[in-house]
Amino acid sequence: MTHDESTPAIETSGLVKTFGSTRAVDGLDLTVPAGSVYGVLGPNGAGKTTAVRMLATLLRPDAGQAHVFGLDVVRQADAVRGLVSLTGQYASVDEDMTGAENLVLLGRLLGYRKPAARARSAQLLEAFGLTDAADRQVKNYSGGMRRRLDIAASILNTPRLLFLDEPTTGLDPRSRNQVWDIVRAVVAHGTTVLLTTQYLDEADHLAARIAVIDAGRVIAEGTPGELKSSVGAGTVHLRLRDAGQRPEAERVLARVLNSPVQLGADPVSLAARVTGQGTEREMDRGAAEQAARALSELAAAGIVVDDFSLGQPSLDEVFLALTGPAKSEAAA
Template sequence: MTRHRTELAIETSGLVKVFGTNRAVDGIDLEVPAGSVYGVLGPNGAGKTTAVRMLATLLRPDGGHAHVFGHDVVREADAVRAQVSLTGQYASIDEDLTGTENLVLLGRLLGHRKPAARERASRLLEAFGLTEAADRQVKNYSGGMRRRIDIAASIISTPRLLFLDEPTTGLDPRSRNQVWDIVRIVVAQGTTVLLTTQYLDEADHLAGRIAVIDHGKVIAEGTPGQLKSSVGAGSVHVRLRDPEQRPQAERVLARTLEADVQLDADPVALTARISGAESGRSAAEHAAQALAELAREGVTVDDFSLGQPSLDEVFLALTDRTTRKEMAA
């Protein structure tokens, strides 16, 4: 490990949690820099929530070690709890209370005097766009409003580390974007965020580094760009003038790029992944050759672009590799 522990919000080594015969977390190593958004990406059942609950001292690890700002999550659990806050997958506020009442109650429980608790509640409701709904019962809030009030409740007292466990599950795109804006505001104020999510675009938009977890193991870790580069040099996207030329364009791209070609829903569009640098050429050089071959074959191209693989492609490629290894074992 190259970073000193005091520079890390989270450091784990060989973290394990077992439920019966199921190793829900199977030897996870993480280093989460302070002051960042760190994404933990994986499907349902991958072990994301279990790992978060151990880091938040809600579950005791069965093996390995974990530290939060240098404090052991088992031996120094009280010190860890004093520095963290957790927003789970479902709203944890009282639905029969109003937004203001919920935040004031939590402020009082955290030791604030009533005027200070009301002031803090008012500021958070304004910051999260909930002022007009402040005096309405939370049970009458929309899904997006509930997530916002839940996150507001998590930062009544500003934590050094905020766990957000799938915070946008079930939200519409507008509400998701609002939650993303809130995450950025929280981090700008100095809080470290550990974000677990199933949504690849969410991790891509918010996280500086991402750990991909499958079957309780970290199968890849790095920046979004590094993860994308790990599964291919890029993807070529082509739009033709004449849809009748698409079969011919498909053959040219498959031959030139030595790659599978995807026929998009648009009848004039095709996509092919460039597999990489086995020939020593860059992705741009591969793409230029493909474009030249299309022109040579008389295929008219109206639009041509080269992009990195999406995180969706990264995740599918990585989990497919893991599955193949398990089947071969």
């Protein structure tokens, strides 16, 4: 079946899922364009995994509608399953089998003849940097190697839509970067990726658009830049020469910027949000003027600043501003 490339990869309206008295997903409205990485951020219990399981046809919604490339996930579930693949939070491969055996077995289950399954297995092992470990039992793989094998298994048949549910949880920075490279390569070959993550830098590096969900519904959506602009024009970061001057510097910044000041673990570091006003361009200009005034006031107070920077708010700041204090955990 062919699909119109203008059709959204995912479109939901009023999607609801309850578990007893808990509404894990509460009227979720989401539109995911085809052909890129779409990030879904949210605290524990926000409903990310539950939403993914409904979109992948593993859970039946209690209310609302959801479509994958125009196909209804309830009425046309079999057709949807032919277009999607899911890599969950934990490795789903058999640890007592080798990497090659896992991929060959899954290939056979997908309908490959044995020679074709072996060829596809070898191709993916090479592409994911696992050829040297092909004949090693998966229980002897590192965490990063397991995740790479997991993703390889998910694309034995190239899916139109790949769900990656917190794929780098628990991985070291090197392994995370390897997984990120794989995700970019998958998208370059035409697959749309829906990525749920709690690593904000991960969404910042990979996603073209991001939805922030909390309590089972979307509370903000846009490009990383749009989301950052939504909580202020920027953040000033300073390093002082004398740690003893930090209390006075904190008072000056709070007064000039009219914003809470964050004290870094380093006793000479401070940061504060700069809001600005008006249009995005006016906000940027206003932020620069506020920052310059803060530096001038600090100098007038005899406070020596060794390092200063003004940049966009981080996604961490966006996330905390939008979701507020941590809430008690509900369904994931």
